[in-house]
Amino acid sequence: MKIFLVFAVMLLLTACTADNTLPDRSSAPTPSATGATPTGAATAEAAASTSPPVDPTPAPPTATVTVEPTATMTPTATPEPTATVPPTATPEPVTPTPEPEPTFQQFSLPEGSRPHDVAPGTDGTVWYTAQGSGAVGRLDPASGTITEIALGAGSAPHGVIVGPDDAAWITDAGLNAIVRIDPGTEEVTRFAMPTGRDNVNLNTATFDGNGTLWFTGQNGVYGSLNSFNGEVVVYDAPEGRGPYGITTTPDGDVYYASLAGNHIARIDIGTGEATVIEPPTQDQGARRVWSDSQERIWVSEWSSGQVSVYDPADESWQQWRLPGDNPQPYAVYVDERDIVWLSDFGSNTLVSFDPATETFESYPLPGSPSNVRQILGRPGEIWGAESGVNRLVVLLAP
Secondary structure (H helix, E strand, C coil), X not given: CHHHHHHHHHHHHHHCCCCCCCCCHHHCCCCCCCCCCCCCHHHHHHHHHHCXXXXXXXXXXXXXXXXXXXXXXXXXXXXXXXXXXXXCCCCCCCCCCCCCCCEEEEEECCCCCCEEEEEECCCCCEEEEECCCCEEEEEECCCCEEEEEECCCCCCEEEEXXXXXXXXXXXXXXXXXXXXXXXCCCCEEXXXXXXXXXXCCEEEEEECCCCEEEEEECCCEEEEEECCCCCEEEEECCCCCCEEEEEECCCCCEEEEECCCCEEEEECCCCCCEEEECCCCCCCCEEEEEECCCCCXXXXXXXXXXXXXXXCCCCEEEEEECCCCCCCEEEEXXXXXXXXXXXXXXXXXXXXXXXXXXXXXXXXXXXXXCCEEEEEEECCEEEEEECCCCEEEEEECC
């Protein structure tokens, strides 16, 4: 702005250089109508006589405003038209499919069989001891076909298991012998108790990891059978009468339960020595035992109505009472998921126990009184022998 004012003053000075003096403001020329500037006095006078008086104060110079250039604006992109989305239909509520319920299937046995123990085979068949008829039976669940194999005069088979050779191995209290039945030929082989070991009252058996069969006798003994050479050894139980159920852990350790002795015991399979382990509940009636995948020993306590577990890792115990007013847990079995199964004479049910949630589920047995004295299984199947109604029963898990 200052530059402009200086420039205007210079122009004014230049216009007045004719007499080297500034023009008299009172005689300043007035522009004509045509814009020409008059040069003579006459012209001045004529203009004075015809033109209206002019304000002698010159108009201030017009200020020139310099306008800074406006920043070029980038044209805004025209938005694409938004597609119209049709409203989403409200989904129909989905009704969850209910979990299928476990179901029982029963198989009637020949009259007088009175099954005691049961053992599913590796070929799909199921073995059982027919204590009432002195035989061992074999059921084909697919066809319902049943074959019973007589074990001889005086036989009263108690327990049956399937060995690592797929054969059926039986503890026969009547014969005072371990009996093997070949799964292919059904040939019967006996392994008698040693001389002087009469009437040991053989109960149940289990194999360790070395191919040796260990067994219990309720009349105060336990023992071993070398399945390769047939040698039988019998040991006196540390607290006398009572050895009943027996089990092997995944690591090959062997434990048995003493019903009359109210304890469990661990057998050193190297020396044959048994060490008593006392449960915390007195007079609990430890009847059967089974190991889970973590080496823990589960015990059915017939007299206390409890299921208990012993953990060898820290020598701790836990126990839970079964549901119902008068539970009497007889058999115990642990399946491949580490779910614990028991037969309860008091409520005539199979009972499952989930150690993770510490909850029980009860499944009323179809026969009454069923008197399931032993349980074994394979994935999806829990088998029991209903000695009270002369049938085998399987709970088919979903």
